Amino acid sequence: MTRESFIGHMKGLEKDIVGMSQMVVDATRRSVEALKTRNPDDAKKIIAADAKINTRRWEIEEKCVNLIARQQPVASDLREIISVLSIITELERMGDYAEGIAKIVLMIGDEPLVKPLVDIPRMCDKAIDMLKRSIEAFVRRDAATATAICAEDDEVDALYEQVQRELLCIMIENPKTISRATPLIWAAHNLERIADRVTNICERIVFLAGGTMRGLKISTY
Amino acid sequence: MTKIKTHDLDLYYGNFLALKKVAIQIPDRNITAMIGPSGCGKSTLLRCINRMNDLIESVRIEGQVVIDNENILDPKTDLIALRRKVGMVFQRPNVFDLSILENLRFGLRIHKRMGTRSEVMELIELGLGHVGLWNDLKDRLKANARSLTLEQQQRLCIARVLILKPDIILLDEPCSALDPIATLKIEELLRVLRKDYTLVIVTHNMQQAARVSDYTGFMYLGELIEFGETNQIFTNPAVKMTENYISGQFG
Numbered sequence: 001m002t003r004e005s006f007i008g009h010m011k012g013l014e015k016d017i018v019g020m021s022q023m024v025v026d027a028t029r030r031s032v033e034a035l036k037t038r039n040p041d042d043a044k045k046i047i048a049a050d051a052k053i054n055t056r057r058w059e060i061e062e063k064c065v066n067l068i069a070r071q072q073p074v075a076s077d078l079r080e081i082i083s084v085l086s087i088i089t090e091l092e093r094m095g096d097y098a099e100g101i102a103k104i105v106l107m108i109g110d111e112p113l114v115k116p117l118v119d120i121p122r123m124c125d126k127a128i129d130m131l132k133r134s135i136e137a138f139v140r141r142d143a144a145t146a147t148a149i150c151a152e153d154d155e156v157d158a159l160y161e162q163v164q165r166e167l168l169c170i171m172i173e174n175p176k177t178i179s180r181a182t183p184l185i186w187a188a189h190n191l192e193r194i195a196d197r198v199t200n201i202c203e204r205i206v207f208l209a210g211g212t213m214r215g216l217k218i219s220t221y
Numbered sequence: 222m223t224k225i226k227t228h229d230l231d232l233y234y235g236n237f238l239a240l241k242k243v244a245i246q247i248p249d250r251n252i253t254a255m256i257g258p259s260g261c262g263k264s265t266l267l268r269c270i271n272r273m274n275d276l277i278e279s280v281r282i283e284g285q286v287v288i289d290n291e292n293i294l295d296p297k298t299d300l301i302a303l304r305r306k307v308g309m310v311f312q313r314p315n316v317f318d319l320s321i322l323e324n325l326r327f328g329l330r331i332h333k334r335m336g337t338r339s340e341v342m343e344l345i346e347l348g349l350g351h352v353g354l355w356n357d358l359k360d361r362l363k364a365n366a367r368s369l370t371l372e373q374q375q376r377l378c379i380a381r382v383l384i385l386k387p388d389i390i391l392l393d394e395p396c397s398a399l400d401p402i403a404t405l406k407i408e409e410l411l412r413v414l415r416k417d418y419t420l421v422i423v424t425h426n427m428q429q430a431a432r433v434s435d436y437t438g439f440m441y442l443g444e445l446i447e448f449g450e451t452n453q454i455f456t457n458p459a460v461k462m463t464e465n466y467i468s469g470q471f472g
Contacts (some may be wrong), residue, residue, distance in 0.1 A: 003405055005412045006432075069455040070431040 006071050009063070013084050014139060016060045017091075021135040023053050024091050026126050027098035028194060032124040033217035034105045035187055036117050046102035053095035059089045079211060079213040083204040087138065090204075094131070097190035104183045104190075113184070114170050114177045120184065123159045123191040126152070130198040138205050146205035149198065150216040163188040224249035224389065224419040225270055230284035232265055232443075239265045242284070252411060252420045254434035254451070256427055258472035261440040263423045267391050270421065271307035272300060281379040288389070290371065294386070305332050308382030312394040316366035316447030320452065321358055321377065324366045325349075328381050348384035352376040352410055372403035376410065383414075392422040396429065408433045427467055431455045439463045 027046055034042040064081050067073060073081055130149050137145040167181045203216050225247040232240035240262050247253045254264040261277075265274065272293060274280045285292045293303055295298050325345045329335050336344075349355040349455040354376050358364075366377055375395060382390055392411070396404040411420055411433055424430050430437055431451060439460075447454065447463045458464045466472045 004409050065456055066452045070451065072428055072431075 004082045006067075006077075009067055009071075010077065010080060013060065013063060013067075013080070014175040016056075016063070017084060017087055017138060018135055020053065020056045020060065020088060020091050021131060023049070023056065024094045024098065025131060027053065027095055028101075028124060028128055028131075028191075031098040031101035031105070032117075032121055032187075032191075035101060035108075036121065038105060038108060038110060038113070040106055040109070043102040043105035047099050050095050050099040054092060057092040060088045061085060076208070079208050083138075083208040086204045087201050090200050094194045094197050097194050100190045104187050106179065107183055111180055114167070116183045117184075119159045119163045119166075120188055120191065123163070123188060123195075123201045125155055126159070127191050127195040127198065128157050130156075130195055131201075134198050134201045134205065138201070138208070141205070143206045143209035146202035146209075147216055150202045153195050153199050156192055160188050222249045223247065223423070224288065226285075226287040227266070227269070228285040228287065230266075230269065230286060231282070231407070231465050232262075232269065233279075233281040233416070234277070235279040238250075242271070243440075243443075243445050245438055245445055245448055247419065247421060249419050250417065251435040252415045252422060252433055253436040253438065254430035255421065255423045255438045255440060256425075257440035257446075257466070260442075262443040263438075263440050264393055265443075266440070266445075267393055267421060267423045268290065270389065270391055271304050271309055272298070285330060291292045300435040301332065305385050306387055307389040307391060308385060308387035309391045309393070310375070310378050310395045311360065313398045314378050316369070316373060316374045316377055318365065318367060320363045321366050321369070324341060324377060325381055325384060328385050332385055336384065339423060344384045348380040349377075351383050352380045354380060370403070372399055372406060375407060379410065379414075387418065389419045389421065392420060394424055395422065397425070441466070456469070458469065 026047060030042060030045050033039075033044065064085050067081055068078075071077075130152055134146060134149050136142075137149065164185055167185050171178050171181045198218060203214070206216060207213050223246045225245075227243050227245050230240055230243040231238060243262075243266060244268075255266060257263050268274045269282065269286050269344070272294075273355070274282065282292070282294060286294050288303075291298075294452055317327060319327070322345065325348060326335070326341060329341060329344065334344075335341060346359075349358060354373060357373070358369075366374060367375060375398075379390070379395075396407050399407065408429065411422070414420060415435070422430070422434065434451045436449065437451045437454040439446045439454065439458075439462075441462060447458060447460045449459070453459075454463060455467060458467065
């Protein structure tokens with residue numbers, strides 16, 4: 001087979017994406033867990049771990065730049081590298097959102113929550129599920145699944161709206177809760193943004209699979 | 222670890238100074254590519270490493286070429302041993318008008334490495350196996366080597382070098398006679414060989430240098446302008462002239 005080493009590098013990029021996405025999944029899950037338990041130690045660990053996600057992004061980007069400079073990729077090889085460059089940027093930003101939730105945990109401190117967390121963990125589960133499946137679709141070059149995942153973003157948006165509505169009601173009823181309720185809206189917003197960025201990844205998968213560059217958001221929100 | 226080191230290397234063809242104070246350190250078990258426009262001295266430098274330039278009458282060399290801490294420009298150097306240790310592959314596959322088997326036995330014979338028939342066959346199998354030819358050729362070892370495709374002939378030339386168990390393999394434009402697919406196959410072979418050998422390749426094809434090498438040296442008018450890791454040379458060269466050359470602005 002020709003270009004075996006190049007193919008090896010491309011497979012390596014795929015593994016890098018899978019590995020980096022796992023780091024983001026862990027950070028997101030642990031950040032919401034820390035919010036539920038209001039555990040500042042866990043929150044600090046998540047904040048520290050974000051630096052590793054950022055470093056990973058630069059490492060993968062450097063590999064991509066070297067491959068472009070040295071291997072002159074074309075066609076699907078080129079699309080894959082361009083997609084990887086884009087996906088790592090999305091993943092890095094998702095990591096920042098998880099870090100943001102960890103910072104919110106520190107901000108809230110040991111104040112009691114204004115309400116038990118129900119929809120925020122659901123948003124988290126849904127966003128993580130979308131992310132995991134999008135990365136599986138990336139590995140399979142599965143444009144159909146990627147397109148379907150995009151449509152699921154509406155579920156996360158609906159949950160976000162629900163969280164906002166509920167917390168607004170609580171704040172209107174008792175303005176003293178504003179300082180404790182607002183950070184929860186920010187946390188929900190971060191999760192909503194994570195799901196949004198999954199849709200960007202899905203757009204890249206469609207580009208990778210078929211070469212079409214187009215937005216896939218079919219949102220009703 | 223450095224395998225080959227040159228120090229203040231000057232080479233004259235008559236009065237023409239073809240290499241100017243070249244100082245380079247070529248790492249062990251890696252592929253080093255030398256690039257630069259025609260006449261820049263890259264092939265001349267390559268031929269210093271196994272003293273092929275000695276064959277040209279008007280050549281005068283000053284400075285040092287050190288391989289494994291030994292200055293091979295020393296007049297006492299055993300040239301036969303040097304050329305066994307430093308094999309060379311040329312631009313066009315230079316197979317002899319003999320059978321595949323005889324092509325391989327030839328090197329062993331002139332280097333007095335002929336053992337028993339089974340020892341020789343073992344070496345030949347290993348050599349051809351290493352270059353990915355054994356399965357294709359094992360049943361037709363008596364066929365004339367010229368009946369092979371150009372790519373197979375070049376592989377055979379590499380096998381002929383390998384069975385002498387060299388440390389270093391010099392490749393002077395080894396793919397310039399080959400089509401793109403055959404070129405990629407030879408490049409893949411070089412990537413495999415780098416685990417066991419120090420390879421130095423001269424190429425006018427910058428893309429090939431970028432694809433295949435670990436280190437790259439850029440030469441211009443007999444001078445080594447820049448030497449570094451290939452990633453660095455092709456993404457962030459330190460010298461403007463290197464950048465101008467690799468981006469096609471001259472040369």
